[in-house]
Amino acid sequence: MSVDxxxxxxxxxxxxxxAIAALYARFVARTKATTTRIDNVDARVDDVEGRVLKAESDLKYTPSNAEIKELHKDIANLRGDMREISGSLTGLRRAVDLMNQHLLKTDTTSLD
Incomplete structure (x- = not known):
């Protein structure tokens, strides 16, 4: 009986x-899966962090609202200046047309 x-x-x-080996294998597999998930999250966080840093550096060079308002005023002033120049050119064009008509009406043989 002692052998039995x-x-x-x-x-x-x-x-x-x-049973202990099976529990240990399950624990190791879960630990590995958790480590893999953590590594994936770390990679995603690094990617998002890089994108945020790039966005922040790009936003550093964007004009502020005050600068945009100033640019708007400058553009409005330029528009007024362009209208003024356009009016002056219209008058100058009329003067050149009158000179050309005068020259065409005068005797061109006297110029020689």
Whole structure:
């Protein structure tokens, strides 16, 4: 009978060892999966951080509202100046046309 008890005891120890090995394997697999997920999140966070840094550096060079208002005023002033120049050119064009008509009407042989 002592051999039977020894055999049963060995089977119980073997089953307990197999259960412990299975639990350890499951723990290692879950730890590896968790580590992989954490690495994936780290990569995504690094990507987002890079994009945010780029956006912040781009926004550093954008004009403020005050600067945009000033540019708007400058453009409005330029528009007024362009209208004034356009009016002056219209008058100048009329003067040149009158000079050309006068020259065409005068005798061109006297110029020689």
């Amino acid at each position: 008890y020894l055999r049963i005891g060995l089977q119980v120890v073997t089953m307990i060892g197999a």
